[in-house]
Amino acid sequence: MRLAGAELVERREVLPGTFLTAWHAPPVVTGARAGQYVHVRAVDPGGLPRRIPFPIATADAATGVLTLLTSGTGWAGTVRVGDRADIAGPLGRPFEVDPRSRHLLLVAEGGAIVAVRFLVDEAVRDARSVVLLFGAATASSVYPTSLLPDEVEYVVATADGSLGHRGSVADLVREYEAWADQAFAAGPPSLLATLATQAAGRRQRLGVATLGRKRGGGRPPAAGSTEARRKAFLQVAVGQSIGCAAATCLGCAVEGADGVALRACREGPVFAADELAWPEP
Amino acid sequence: MKPRRKAVPGMRSRRTPTVRRIRPAITPVPPTSRPATRPAGAAAPPASGQAGPRGPEPALDVLGGRPVRLAVDLGRGLVLTNPVIAASGGCGFGVEVAELVDLPRLGAIVTRGVAVKPAGGQPAPRTADVPAGLLIGVGPQHPGLQQVVDRYAGTWARWPVPVIVNLGGASAGDLAEGARMLDDVAGVAAVEVNLSSGGGARVFGLDAASTSSAIAAVRRATDLPVIAKLTAAAGDLRAVAKAAEEAGADAISAINTLPGLAVSADRGGAALGSTYGGICGPALKPVALRVVYEVVQAVDIPVIGIGGVATVDDVLDFLALGAVAVGVGVAALADPMLPVRLADALADACRERGLEDVAALVGTALPARPGPASTRGAEYAR
Ligand SMILES: Cc1cc2nc3c(=O)[nH]c(=O)nc-3n(C[C@H](O)[C@H](O)[C@H](O)COP(=O)(O)O)c2cc1C
Ligand code: FES
Numbered sequence: 139m140r141l142a143g144a145e146l147v148e149r150r151e152v153l154p155g156t157f158l159t160a161w162h163a164p165p166v167v168t169g170a171r172a173g174q175y176v177h178v179r180a181v182d183p184g185g186l187p188r189r190i191p192f193p194i195a196t197a198d199a200a201t202g203v204l205t206l207l208t209s210g211t212g213w214a215g216t217v218r219v220g221d222r223a224d225i226a227g228p229l230g231r232p233f234e235v236d237p238r239s240r241h242l243l244l245v246a247e248g249g250a251i252v253a254v255r256f257l258v259d260e261a262v263r264d265a266r267s268v269v270l271l272f273g274a275a276t277a278s279s280v281y282p283t284s285l286l287p288d289e290v291e292y293v294v295a296t297a298d299g300s301l302g303h304r305g306s307v308a309d310l311v312r313e314y315e316a317w318a319d320q321a322f323a324a325g326p327p328s329l330l331a332t333l334a335t336q337a338a339g340r341r342q343r344l345g346v347a348t349l350g351r352k353r354g355g356g357r358p359p360a361a362g363s364t365e366a367r368r369k370a371f372l373q374v375a376v377g378q379s380i381g382c383a384a385a386t387c388l389g390c391a392v393e394g395a396d397g398v399a400l401r402a403c404r405e406g407p408v409f410a411a412d413e414l415a416w417p418e419p
Numbered sequence: 420m421k422p423r424r425k426a427v428p429g430m431r432s433r434r435t436p437t438v439r440r441i442r443p444a445i446t447p448v449p450p451t452s453r454p455a456t457r458p459a460g461a462a463a464p465p466a467s468g469q470a471g472p473r474g475p476e477p478a479l480d481v482l483g484g485r486p487v488r489l490a491v492d493l494g495r496g497l498v499l500t501n502p503v504i505a506a507s508g509g510c511g512f513g514v515e516v517a518e519l520v521d522l523p524r525l526g527a528i529v530t531r532g533v534a535v536k537p538a539g540g541q542p543a544p545r546t547a548d549v550p551a552g553l554l555i556g557v558g559p560q561h562p563g564l565q566q567v568v569d570r571y572a573g574t575w576a577r578w579p580v581p582v583i584v585n586l587g588g589a590s591a592g593d594l595a596e597g598a599r600m601l602d603d604v605a606g607v608a609a610v611e612v613n614l615s616s617g618g619g620a621r622v623f624g625l626d627a628a629s630t631s632s633a634i635a636a637v638r639r640a641t642d643l644p645v646i647a648k649l650t651a652a653a654g655d656l657r658a659v660a661k662a663a664e665e666a667g668a669d670a671i672s673a674i675n676t677l678p679g680l681a682v683s684a685d686r687g688g689a690a691l692g693s694t695y696g697g698i699c700g701p702a703l704k705p706v707a708l709r710v711v712y713e714v715v716q717a718v719d720i721p722v723i724g725i726g727g728v729a730t731v732d733d734v735l736d737f738l739a740l741g742a743v744a745v746g747v748g749v750a751a752l753a754d755p756m757l758p759v760r761l762a763d764a765l766a767d768a769c770r771e772r773g774l775e776d777v778a779a780l781v782g783t784a785l786p787a788r789p790g791p792a793s794t795r796g797a798e799y800a801r
Contacts, residue, residue: 184551382752386511
């Protein structure tokens, strides 16, 4: 984790009420990976010092600029180009892509798309093919294609049918699950639970062997390890509220598959789906 | 009326029977021996191994040319180098923030709550934003006291800052067992009894009798300094504080979070998995000030003010009402160095006022005669 006195270099509204903010923060950009977040110092009008977590939407090592999606309210509504902020990061554990995966399926709903956005860049850089399935309430809240690289296949679902498939983004997954080597998702807990359940039944449906199980024997990697995550078909970024980001407050707990609480700020925010306990979707 | 000076930092409290060697804190550093490179406002570095049986001499902070005495005596040999403490929950077990914080410059660290039996905490979500504060429903979450001691006490013993263990329990027996486990553990400077804990409907701190049995049980089980942490949810805090004092508490900390509730975004239920949560942050400060004001006038032992401290003005407010030290809780989460900066700012505040000892700031807002008790939540009753 590094601290940077970052400067806001660009701020524009990309969706109603959602702003893309670009910060010049070379120390934080260095080594940042998809799935990680930053913790931005903001001052609550009530006098409580706060930091707000934001997933890193993009990070460009060449320019030292990272982008975040922010709302137009509260602290984020007051910042203007040229303003400075104290940004801590990169924090948390990133998405782990198996080096052998060629086809990546990304699934996101609403504002949570920002949590998988950076993974698109990483995948394109590594010459993998990417399908991004995105769900929104209505056409006007669909993440703009102009913010995505051309290489990505972008498929949209809207709840009201005003653009693309009518219904949930989860409906689109079946079509791609045979194609995908790995899937990465971000969205509300109900979507993640649905995807986790689908992923758990995938092998039986498809009758495929799991990556990395060439030889039958050998001890499987410990749950939560980088190795185990790399081998997982589905990884999810949870949207748990982050308070301290230092693993002290325990405010960010998510229930692990064995019932023990995991900290989204430290063990996450990315988890392999089978590390977590999922309610019936 | 009780002489006010009894709750003044640097003065030994009435109750100092045991001669106990607490880990070396800071000894006075002659101004001439001070390196010129230390940043403005920094406290003296710790000099180890020189603490006498009656505790170390107070620290001198001579930057700015004028020495300021910040040391605070919490009784039973527990002397802090300055009055700003990291309150329970603000810095985990300390090890999590050890890299981020200049530990020797903290008055003390209070650990997250622990109890003899391990606990898993409350279901998510565990925090909700509220105006000027945070609602937290974390609940007790720890691997059990023995594990905590095994894992961390060795590290604490090497730190030049007193570590106070925040102890909870379902019964007075639980508390006593916990206190016994902590007694004589190198690295543990004191026990803070979380009177907001308890079994079932019986939270210790809600009434004088339960408080008395809880504190007495801990007192019998350990020679460590015992701090009783009050909850403002009690009806008559003067009686509760008095009971804690009479049962053998060396100091009082006030207050813990106050029960509250927030509604989920979709209004389908409570925002927190635990339904109720504890309010902390500036929203809590007026309640904490009220409690400190009442308690300071009711007891002779030192009082630590906790609740909404985020600026040096907050620190000065608590001191003015008679607290000898303050705890910083939720504000330290976003800013782990805040308590250290507050201690520096407090020294500056003394200098600006031409004061040589922070004790001069303590109790200035107390009435000449004991004020009436608050009217137990019915502020319009006469
Ligand atoms: C995340 C968090 C965890 C806490 N855990 C404990 C605890 O385990 N035991 C305890 O006595 N107080 C606990 N507290 C209460 C604080 O020590 C303090 O009394 C309260 O938050 C009010 O102070 P503040 O407004 O500065 O936060 C906790 C507070 C926070 C924010
Ligand atoms: S955000 Fe505080 S423990 Fe994770």
